[in-house]
Amino acid sequence: MPRPIEARIDRDALLHNYLLARSRCPGSRAWAVVKANAYGHGLLTAADALAETADGFALLDLAEAVALREAGIRQPILLLEGFFTADDLELVAEHRLSLVVHRLDQLQMLRRVGLPLRVPVYVKFNTGMNRLGFRPEALAALREELANNPAVSEVTLMTHFADADGGQGIDWQLRRFHEMAGEWRGPVSLANSAAILCYPQAGRDWIRPGIMLYGGSPFADESAEALGLRPVMTLSSQIIGVQTIAAGETVGYGCTFRAERETRVGVVACGYADGYPRHAPTGTPVLVGGRRTRTLGRVSMDMLAVDLSDLREAGIGTPVTLWGEGLAADEVAMAAGTISYELFCALAKRVPVKVV
Numbered sequence: 001m002p003r004p005i006e007a008r009i010d011r012d013a014l015l016h017n018y019l020l021a022r023s024r025c026p027g028s029r030a031w032a033v034v035k036a037n038a039y040g041h042g043l044l045t046a047a048d049a050l051a052e053t054a055d056g057f058a059l060l061d062l063a064e065a066v067a068l069r070e071a072g073i074r075q076p077i078l079l080l081e082g083f084f085t086a087d088d089l090e091l092v093a094e095h096r097l098s099l100v101v102h103r104l105d106q107l108q109m110l111r112r113v114g115l116p117l118r119v120p121v122y123v124k125f126n127t128g129m130n131r132l133g134f135r136p137e138a139l140a141a142l143r144e145e146l147a148n149n150p151a152v153s154e155v156t157l158m159t160h161f162a163d164a165d166g167g168q169g170i171d172w173q174l175r176r177f178h179e180m181a182g183e184w185r186g187p188v189s190l191a192n193s194a195a196i197l198c199y200p201q202a203g204r205d206w207i208r209p210g211i212m213l214y215g216g217s218p219f220a221d222e223s224a225e226a227l228g229l230r231p232v233m234t235l236s237s238q239i240i241g242v243q244t245i246a247a248g249e250t251v252g253y254g255c256t257f258r259a260e261r262e263t264r265v266g267v268v269a270c271g272y273a274d275g276y277p278r279h280a281p282t283g284t285p286v287l288v289g290g291r292r293t294r295t296l297g298r299v300s301m302d303m304l305a306v307d308l309s310d311l312r313e314a315g316i317g318t319p320v321t322l323w324g325e326g327l328a329a330d331e332v333a334m335a336a337g338t339i340s341y342e343l344f345c346a347l348a349k350r351v352p353v354k355v356v
């Protein structure tokens with residue numbers, strides 16, 4: 001028998017979350033953001049769950065885009081970082097991919113290569129994220145390049161928000177965006193999950209939901225459940241060992257948890273090599289037999305310990321939910337000082353995945 005750990009991926013929940021994103025912004029179409037192996041959920045699993053429904057798929061990696069085409073996906077596919085060298089462009093054309101361009105030389109390369117067809121382009125403005133995109137002083141050259149570029153078909157203007165989930169909001173970036181866009185009447189794409197949920201009026205032509213598709217809340221102070229999102233990934237395992245320790249004894253590496261009373265400790269077949277965050281401290285929430293308890297001590301590579309003191313009926317073989325159905329990944333992430341995005345993306349290859 002294999003180790004009892006498993007990640008269950010709920011296709012209906014993914015579809016539900018996608019439709020919820022789109023319903024927040026009526027009139028907008030929605031790129032399903034499936035970068036990073038669909039935030040750890042499996043690219044082809046996610047694409048398959050949304051194949052009949054999604055308006056398009058957005059990701060980073062050219063090879064992943066090709067894999068989607070080879071799996072039969074016919075919707076538009078957007079490369080969120082564009083392409084990296086002119087050699088990539090043959091595949092871009094062959095598979096009819098759409099491109100984000102964030103540097104002038106990408107457009108120049110596109111022009112020089114002489115593709116057999118024209119490519120839809122998302123021109124990315126840097127309005128304050130300061131990661132990728134054109135700044136206002138680059139606009140004149142950009143306009144001239146676009147006017148003379150026979151390789152470009154439809155142009156969409158886009159930007160990315162830095163703090164749609166925080167105190168800075170989006171108005172400052174929207175102002176810069178509109179200053180840069182000027183009289184532009186063509187399509188526009190602005191909103192990530194946080195903006196879709198907080199500022200649906202910024203939905204415009206194309207929204208770009210990512211984390212919300214997977215049932216993660218983009219907000220520190222609002223749960224996914226309260227937002228109407230359903231968890232897509234449930235990471236579960238079982239108790240494989242039980243120790244009853246006396247007051248004063250410790251658990252795990254570094255002896256970081258010391259029992260104040262007699263404590264029943266359950267050992268779970270899940271560790272950081274499965275993708276569980278090593279930084280999760282004592283007290284991180286976990287479900288044992290459907291009941292909430294806490295982790296104890298340091299997470300090791302293949303195991304972690306949980307408190308069974310108040311769970312008399314729990315023992316060897318009792319199911320454990322690390323996150324997902326019944327325990328939001330956001331809560332576990334918060335306890336570990338990270339965000340659900342990172343938990344999902346870190347799911348290790350060795351964990352068997354079951355798609356339902």
Ligand SMILES: *Cc1c(COP(=O)(O)O)cnc(C)c1O
Pocket residue numbers: 033035080160191192193194208209210211212218
């Ligand atoms: C990842 C990404 C998104 C999705 O962001 P979420 O916060 O996961 O919704 C949207 N747009 C771009 C450009 C991205 O890189």
